[in-house]
Amino acid sequence: MTAAERKIQQCFDDAGVFGHLHAVALHDRHREIGVLPDEPVVLASVFKLPLMIAFAQMVDAGELDPTELTTLTPDVRSPGPTGFAAMADPVTVSWRDIARSMMTVSDNTAADALLSVVGLERVRTALAGLGARSTRVVGGIRDLYDALQKDFGSTSLADAIRHLQTVTSPAEFAGFDPANPHNNVGTCRDMLLLLEAVWQDRAASAEQCAFIRGVMAQQVWTQRLSAGFPFDDVVVSGKTGTFVALRHEAGVVEYPNGESYAVAVFTLSTRVRLVLPAADAAIAQAARLAVAALR
Secondary structure (H helix, E strand, O other), X not given: OOHHHHHXXXXXXXXXXXXXXXXXXXXXXXXXXXXXXXXXXXXXXXXXXXXXXXXXXXXXXXXXXXXXXXXEXXXXXXXXXXXXXXXXXXXXXXXXXXHHHHHHOOOHHHHHHHHHHHOHHHHHHHHHHOOOOOOEOOOOHHHHHHHHHHHHOOOXXXXXXXXXXXXXXXXXXXXXXXXXXOOOEEXXXXXXXXXXXXXXXXXXXXXXXXXXXXXXXXXXXXXXXXHHOOOOOOEEEEEEXXXXXXXXXEEEEXXXXXXXXXXXXXXXXXXXXXXXXXXXXXXXXXXXXXXXXXX
């Protein structure tokens, strides 16, 4: 382990999290740094990145008009605190804006609506085509929540979350276990393969890759990767993932001189906590250390 990797590992240790990181200089692919970059982790909402790519490929194939309108009604919405998931009334919106909401605010309803038209098989094909062979997507957010309620014998998601908070160690809960075949799982290295393909216009057409990049730059969450690069002239484009003890982000940091760095940081806290600012701060610090080492 290099000196930089030891510092990154210390960030994770100080925050009380199990951490994984991979960073690559996109403008110079020979430079990379990693801490357990190939160890599988439950993805949480980071699975929305390969779903977004599969959607873009479907648009390129002429199988879905991104401007076509659809109506999301309360009875079919997946639970969630943001976007359409948090709304009370029917909403009519285009597929491309559903995709935008999924990525910018991590909208669960948007993700499950998009997955219903894209399909798991297309997501798996997109992953295989880009070489992300250690990533497994088996369902959406509603599937995750249904499994959580079943695990705890709960009749509501809120009750299941309350039960989950009584778990003393993440190891006790199957939803955090990458070996559980019902979980969406991936590695930091795989997420960088996807990001690199998007930034090099290989994940889909140049038009659709530009759309993905633009949407990721609009992400509203700034407490993780963005917090590590608080500069007006640095663009951070990312996708977070959060589920109780899981806190992740995968994204690209772009400097005004043309340098760009893809970074993925995944963490699992040693305590089951809904709020853990130290884990968010560790993601920012680890990303900053990784990019500094590559620069």
